[in-house]
Amino acid sequence: MNAGRVVVLELTRMEAAHLSGLVTQFAELMEDAASAAGDPAIARLVPDAYADDAGASADFRAMTEGDLLERRRQDAGIVLGSLSEASALPDEAAPDDERLMELVELRLETETLRAWLRCLAAIRLVLATRLDIRSEEDHDVDDPRFGIYEWLGYRLDGLVQAASDDA
Amino acid sequence: MALLADTDLQEDTGIRLDEQVQRPWQTVVWNDPVNLMSYVTHVFREYFGFDRTHAERLMLSVHHDGHAVVAEGAREQMELHAQAMHDYGLWATIRQAPQ
Secondary structure, three states, X not given: OOOOOEEEEEEEHHHHHHHHHHHHHHHHHHOOOOHHHOOHHHHHXXXXXXXXXXXXXXHHHHHHHHHHHHHHHHHHHHHHHHHOOOXXXXXXXXXXXXXXXXXXXXXXXXXXXXXXXXXXXXXXXXXXXXXXXXXXXXXXXXXXXHHHHHHHHHHHHHHHHHHOOOO | XXXXXXXXXXXXXXXHHHHHHHOOEEEEEEOOOOOOHHHHHHHHHXXXXXXXXXXXXXXXXXXXXXXXXXXXXXXXXXHHHHHHHHHHOOEEEEEEOOO
16 A cells, blocks of 8 residues: 555445444444453454464463454544544434435545554454354345445455555 | 583574574464455555565465465564454464474
């Protein structure tokens, strides 16, 4: 990613509002999060660093978990900051209010974009744990959370392409 | 004249140093069904500074072989790399190079 590059993300106000709600939930999950509490989604964010050495993995986690989870909170805060204006819907907006479909442009500078990429990737990891996704083929059309998971992937992929553009 | 040298210790240290030179530590990134191929390539380029071709080859190796060694060297350095990979959401471990 070239420093100084700005990536423009275009999305509807409705998307911005949904994403903001999702990131808020993620931030709440990260609040006071600790792997010791036994949530597999948190465990996925601070994985074992030694495949065959539980003691070394525990030592490594003791050294790194605080920083890793603090970064998840910071990234969520940065993403919510970028979304705050776009996701603010009028209270009286009906579901078919055309303002919801209005496109807004978010201008993401290098460090903000990095936070977005990490944050969307982390939320997908948490969702995948909740959905028990074990292979790329896992999908349940009746569960709307898969739609959210795939939409996040679509948005993340678009941002990655924009960030790694060699031009 | 090495009057004060403990020859046993010297030999012992020599053997251990030799073994460490032969068996460096590695950072290994593992395949998972969640992280996008484009994202993994991006992480390898951004963090390690690999060119696109090298980053894509490593990503494909993770994808098809289940894992790939992305760095080799001192244990402390591999731990820094693993923490960085975890920070991106990638699943990375540290190990001594297999004999």
